[in-house]
Amino acid sequence: MPKEAGKPADMQRDMKLPLTAVIMTFNEKRNLRGCLESVRAWVDEIVIVDSFSTDETIAIAKEYAAKIYQHEFINHAKQFAWAMRHTDIRNEWVLRIDADERWTPDAFWKAADIIANDRADGINVKMKIYFMGRWIRHGGFYPNYFLRVFKKSKGTIEDRWMDEHIRVDGRVASPDIDVIEANYDRQKNLALWTDKHNTYSTREAVESLIRKHRLSQIDTIGNLSGGKTQRKRWMKENVYLKTPLFVRPFLYFIYRYVFRLGFLDGKEGFVFHTLHAFWYRFLVDAKAYQIEKNARDENVDVRTAIKNHYGMDV
Secondary structure: OOOOOOOOOOOOOOOOEEEEEEEEEOOOOOOHHHHHHHHOOOEEEEEEEEOOOOOOHHHHHHHOOOEEEEOOOOOHHHHHHHHHHHOOOOOOEEEEOOOOEEOOHHHHHHHHHHHHOOOOOEEEEEEEEEEOOEEOOOOOOOOOEEEEEEEOOOEEEOOOOOOOOEEEOOOEEOOOOEEEEOOHHHHHOHHHHHHHHHHHHHHHHHHHHHHHOOOOOOOOOOOOOOOHHHHHHHHHHHOHHHOOOOOHHHHHHHHHHHHOOHHHHHHHHHHHHHHHHHHHHHHHHHHHHHHHHHHHHHOOOHHHHHHHHHOOOO
16 A cells, blocks of 8 residues: 555554553443544554443444453542553553544544654643533633553553543653544533533542542642643642632633633533533532531541542542
8 A cells, every 4th residue: 555645654554553542431332432433443452441331332342352351440540550550451552542532543643653753752632622512622621731642661640539640751742633522422411421520529529638638648740840731730739729619610710711711612611611610610629528527527537538428448
């Protein structure tokens, strides 16, 4: 097959990258096929770590000759760390991808050049978030960089309950790669979006209390002098989380919707930013407040209150 102009000189269109895609799943029958279709022609290994799905997730995975494992879910960080240790990944390069994400051929070509020529040890991508069918372009949500491709000998994942990132001990490239995040179910049904974020809010509330009460060391990439992702994490940990409970969701909304021009994303953007601030962020604060109140009322420490009411060992 002839080589294409503008593509890496040593890459042919019918060649797969020496890249292992790692996908964590739980009841992803509506999203998984689209995800696998977007990567199957480009990666030479697919690893799926499932949290004992009760729908057709496993049957769909088997259609794509994926290596399938099942493991009890605690949080995303621990699940991904388990995958890296126990699934016999054969490639040095790893692609972390969620079931509701889609890679394009253009994105793979740009990654291929870096991989083939060993230009970096990790690759940042820009996540394009779709909500109610609309790309959320403003409000500071684009470009939003995530390190999603990395050498397994160089990369580790933060050990956190929520909002975990990959970090790489080495060079990180940030080419113009867009990855689409468009969860089918949550695009069509806001109840599913709120269900998912209700779970997320519990983990984030617990993590905020771990930090506040110094229950354990919080693993973090936060660094004011680092890249955009590191700076955002530093600002969240050192500014946002030190702002009073119940005040910060209002400030968050004003920052996202007004100063970062979230209002330009129309009615869908208004719903998105309002839910993020006055539902999700407010719920995180409410749960943190309730856990501390439970601890006082029951005369136990916060760690015990978290265990008693949420079953989480922190």
